[in-house]
Amino acid sequence: MATKIVYHDRYNFPYKLMQAMSWALAIGSLGFIRNIHPFIGDRSRRVRDFLVASGRFACQDFIAPEMNEELILSYLQPQYREIVHNKLLVAGAVEIFTLQFLPYSFLRYHLLEPMLLASCGTIKTVELAMQEKLAINLGGGFHHASFYSGGGFCLYPDMPIAMKEIRKQYPGLKIAVLDCDAHQGNGTERALDENDSTFMVDMFNCQIYPQDSDAEKVADVAVRLNFGCRDQVYLQALQTIALPAIEKFAPQLIIYGAGTDIYEKDPLGGMNVSAQGIMQRDKLVKDFACQHDIPLAMVLSGGYHIDSGRIIADSILNNFVL
C-alpha cells in the first residue's frame, strides 16, 4: 500500500442530531426554519469502514492528524477569527440559521472541532504527499472558505493554509490546485497568493452556488460546466482542458479537490456524472500525477448523497492502492 490515508474519528459529526435539535428549537422559539444542507456528517467514517471491510486496510493504517487550532486560526483575519466565539457567525458561515439556537459548547465539539481537525488533516496530507507521492485526507476540501469569510458549510480554508505551511519546508514550491467539486471553489480562489508559484484549475457547474464571478477571475483556468453534465463531457473537459493546463504549468505538487457532488444522484451538484465516471476521473488525475512524477494530495470536498462514501472507497481501492 503506497498511498497514505489521513483520518481521525473526530472528523465526523452527528449532523442529523444537530439538524433535529436546531429544527426543534426553531419551531419552539420563532417558528422560522432555514435548513437546506443534506450533509452526511459521518461520511469520513463510512469511507474508512468500507476500506477496512475490504480487507486491504487495517485500522492502524490510517494516519491521525494532530489538532493545532492555534495554527489554523493564525491564518484567519481577526474579524473572521471571532467565528470561534460567535454562534451567529458560525450559523451564517455554514448557512444553517437555526444552529444559533444550539449551545456554543455543542457547536464547538460537534462542528468546529471536526472541521478544524480535518483542516489539520489537509496539512498532514500535503506533507505526506511530498514525502510519499500519494496521500488522501478522508475529509477537508473546504473550498468556500477564505481567510476572511466562510460559506457553503466551509469554515476554514484548509487548502490555502496547507499550501502556506508546506512552503515553509519547500520555499517557492509550485503548486497546482485542481478543484473538481461540483461547486466553484470561490473561497480557495479568494485565498490564493497572487504569485507565479500557484496555479488553480476549477471545474464546476456554473449554474449553481456560489456564482462568484469576482473570485473566478483569480482562477487560472475556470472550466464552466452546465446542469446535467454527463460523463463524456466531464471527462473530456478534464483531459483536454484541465490536465493539459496543469501539465504546462509543471507543478511540484497537486492538491486535488475530489468532490463527489458531481454524482448523478447528488441533491446539490446538479450534474449527471455516474459513479464509474467519478472513478474514471480520479484515475485520470492519479495517472497524470504518477506519469509526471508529481506528488498528489487528495481531499474529499463535497458529496451529499449516501452513495458518496461507497464511491470514494471504491475509487481508493481501484485507483490508489497498489
Ligand SMILES: [Zn+2]
Ligand atoms: Zn460542492
